[in-house]
Amino acid sequence: MKSQLLRVTAIEPLSPLVSRFRFEHPEGAALPLFSGGAHIVVEMPDGEILRRNAYSLISDPLDGSCYEIAVRREDTGRGGSRFMHTKVAVGDLLRLSVPLNLFSLDLRAKKHVLIAGGIGITPFIAQLRQIARLQVPFELHYAARSRDEAAGLKLLPDVPQIHVHISDEGNRMDLGAILGAQPLGTHVYTCGPEGLIDAVAETGRRLGWPKAVLHSEVFMSPPPGAPFEVTLEKTGRTISVAPHQSLLEALEASDVEIEWSCRGGACGRCETGVSACDGHIEHHDHWLSDDEKASQTKIMPCVSRFQGAKLALDL
Amino acid sequence: MTIRFNDETFRGDYTYHNSPEAIRRFPFPFDQDSYMYSVNIEPHAGGRAGSPFEKRFDVDEHYVSEMKDRAITLAEDPMRCQSLPHMDLAGWDFLELVMTSKAEDYPELFELHRDGDRWHWINKPMGIEQRFTFLDTTTLPCGPLEYITRQTQGDHALLDQREGNLWMDAGMITSQADWSLDFDIGMNFFEWHAPVPKAHEMGVFQRALKFLLNLQQGAPVRRLNWTMTVNPRLDTSPENYHKWGPEKRTITPETVGSKQYLRVELQTLWRLPRSNAIAFPIRCYLLSLEDLVSVPKWGRRLHRVLRDLPDELAEYKGFAVNRPTIVAYLAQFDDGEPTSPGIFPD
Numbered sequence: 001m002k003s004q005l006l007r008v009t010a011i012e013p014l015s016p017l018v019s020r021f022r023f024e025h026p027e028g029a030a031l032p033l034f035s036g037g038a039h040i041v042v043e044m045p046d047g048e049i050l051r052r053n054a055y056s057l058i059s060d061p062l063d064g065s066c067y068e069i070a071v072r073r074e075d076t077g078r079g080g081s082r083f084m085h086t087k088v089a090v091g092d093l094l095r096l097s098v099p100l101n102l103f104s105l106d107l108r109a110k111k112h113v114l115i116a117g118g119i120g121i122t123p124f125i126a127q128l129r130q131i132a133r134l135q136v137p138f139e140l141h142y143a144a145r146s147r148d149e150a151a152g153l154k155l156l157p158d159v160p161q162i163h164v165h166i167s168d169e170g171n172r173m174d175l176g177a178i179l180g181a182q183p184l185g186t187h188v189y190t191c192g193p194e195g196l197i198d199a200v201a202e203t204g205r206r207l208g209w210p211k212a213v214l215h216s217e218v219f220m221s222p223p224p225g226a227p228f229e230v231t232l233e234k235t236g237r238t239i240s241v242a243p244h245q246s247l248l249e250a251l252e253a254s255d256v257e258i259e260w261s262c263r264g265g266a267c268g269r270c271e272t273g274v275s276a277c278d279g280h281i282e283h284h285d286h287w288l289s290d291d292e293k294a295s296q297t298k299i300m301p302c303v304s305r306f307q308g309a310k311l312a313l314d315l
Numbered sequence: 316m317t318i319r320f321n322d323e324t325f326r327g328d329y330t331y332h333n334s335p336e337a338i339r340r341f342p343f344p345f346d347q348d349s350y351m352y353s354v355n356i357e358p359h360a361g362g363r364a365g366s367p368f369e370k371r372f373d374v375d376e377h378y379v380s381e382m383k384d385r386a387i388t389l390a391e392d393p394m395r396c397q398s399l400p401h402m403d404l405a406g407w408d409f410l411e412l413v414m415t416s417k418a419e420d421y422p423e424l425f426e427l428h429r430d431g432d433r434w435h436w437i438n439k440p441m442g443i444e445q446r447f448t449f450l451d452t453t454t455l456p457c458g459p460l461e462y463i464t465r466q467t468q469g470d471h472a473l474l475d476q477r478e479g480n481l482w483m484d485a486g487m488i489t490s491q492a493d494w495s496l497d498f499d500i501g502m503n504f505f506e507w508h509a510p511v512p513k514a515h516e517m518g519v520f521q522r523a524l525k526f527l528l529n530l531q532q533g534a535p536v537r538r539l540n541w542t543m544t545v546n547p548r549l550d551t552s553p554e555n556y557h558k559w560g561p562e563k564r565t566i567t568p569e570t571v572g573s574k575q576y577l578r579v580e581l582q583t584l585w586r587l588p589r590s591n592a593i594a595f596p597i598r599c600y601l602l603s604l605e606d607l608v609s610v611p612k613w614g615r616r617l618h619r620v621l622r623d624l625p626d627e628l629a630e631y632k633g634f635a636v637n638r639p640t641i642v643a644y645l646a647q648f649d650d651g652e653p654t655s656p657g658i659f660p661d
Contacts, residue, residue, distance in 0.1 A: 035588070098532050
């Protein structure tokens with residue numbers, strides 16, 4: 001993974017739980033530009049553990065002077081966001097991967113409809129800048145539980161195409177109404193909890209939308225679970241995976257080389273063959289097909305786990 | 316480094332020729348004595364000094380004449396360059412990539428001066444000077460893709476990434492090994508590769524696509540592909556098959572050394588920043604068999620590769636009809652000695 005060491009030049013709270021971090025090149029060099037929806041992976045040297053979390057870029061894609069991300073503190077999470085909130089200070093140097101986009105706009109669209117739930121607003125902040133340059137019609141719907149939690153409010157421009165739905169204020173998002181009145185050639189993008197993505201897909205199906213125009217990105221971090229062991233077929237080594245560690249992280253901690261990109265079960269890069277499975281693979285990814293998952297012959301070590309007697313990998 | 320640009324033709328009297336230096340730097344594609352498909356992708360991060368892998372966009376002695384040949388092809392058939400409306404941004408991304416790379420890699424040949432969006436481009440070999448506004452197509456004589464690829468050797472496809480696939484939605488294709496942009500435009504990765512035998516069953520395209528969807532900015536990759544062409548013709552397109560197809564029948568034991576060419580494509584793949592598209596330059600190198608056998612290792616190895624190649628590959632690559640003549644000719648230069656590993660001359 002190509003990466004660069006960047007300096008933290010600003011940290012600003014956007015809400016009680018969400019802060020914005022700005023990164024710049026230490027010598028002021030221009031950073032690679034990107035497209036709306038791209039993410040970077042931040043490396044966090046947290047004591048013994050090297051954490052790597054993916055975050056959507058929220059800065060202007062055509063501004064190479066800085067990268068910005070918004071990080072929501074997850075106190076019950078695995079520790080990456082806590083590290084960002086409690087251990088990172090202005091002036092620190094952190095290693096960031098170059099931007100990669102697995103959630104880009106479809107540039108053929110006659111109109112873009114963006115639907116965000118909670119912290120899922122982040123990829124749309126950069127996409128809005130790109131859409132403004134393209135001068136294509138759009139609307140954005142942003143759902144949050146309360147105004148206090150709606151960190152995105154500080155990041156969104158004040159334009160009539162942006163609709164904020166605060167459920168505490170009784171203003172819930174009506175997907176049927178949103179999807180029911182769009183012109184042909186519209187593309188829909190959803191980012192947020194899986195329930196929201198499923199609801200958009202279901203509403204789209206009911207209203208006869210083609211699947212290919214409904215895009216989504218789940219905000220996915222490796223789920224914790226019971227500890228388990230894996231055997232590496234080629235070397236015979238056995239590696240233990242802790243409850244709050246992903247299989248990918250456990251492999252990396254044991255110096256096993258493995259390719260990766262998104263670390264969220266979407267890109268497919270870390271797909272690994274399973275040579276023996278006596279038990280049940282908990283597939284959490286969005287990459288393998290249902291048949292592949294059922295066959296238990298492949299695993300995505302970035303997010304998936306295992307329960308049972310024996311799991312052996314083609315490594 | 317100074318390059319002496321050849322005055323030569325790729326049609327009609329076919330005066331195309333390689334200097335001794337061009338022969339030595341030819342990207343011979345076989346690293347062993349046999350050939351089968353593989354996802355033979357490696358980082359495009361420089362290479363041996365003087366080789367076509369050294370610079371990001373190789374410029375060689377054929378540059379000026381090759382661009383003249385492209386202009387002739389485009390004048391006869393403007394559909395060789397197409398860009399679907401949503402690919403304009405990718406065209407600008409690619410123009411930027413080529414201009415900045417060439418100005419850095421060949422400062423004596425190309426200059427790029429940038430003042431914000433106001434750019435000033437100087438192409439000395441072609442005698443071009445252009446001031447324009449970046450991202451404003453009205454300030455160029457044609458679209459950004461056509462503009463820069465009229466000045467860049469090789470064919471160039473721009474691939475849009477969506478729905479977990481790549482789509483051939485723009486390109487400048489005038490020196491192709493028998494495929495058509497006008498036919499393939501809008502197709503996805505599996506559709507445009509459908510005619511390739513064997514590789515689908517081997518899962519080559521699934522693996523290659525997965526790799527490419529994750530291709531990173533600043534980390535371009537390359538691979539070599541090859542075929543055989545009669546006469547040094549760049550435009551071996553389906554549209555003009557009636558012009559070059561019959562030339563296959565001119566190969567005899569007397570003419571095969573001078574008229575039969577090994578055609579090698581140096582393919583590179585680049586993630587573009589603003590559009591998230593992938594640029595796919597396909598650079599063509601041609602070397603006659605009589606020039607090729609001047610490197611003894613290559614003569615031995617090409618003989619063994621072509622002699623042992625599966626029939627369907629010779630058929631697909633379009634030289635099955637001349638294979639016996641080619642193999643008989645090359646056999647004279649194969650003394651049975653072992654060959655050294657790798658593609659470079661000993």
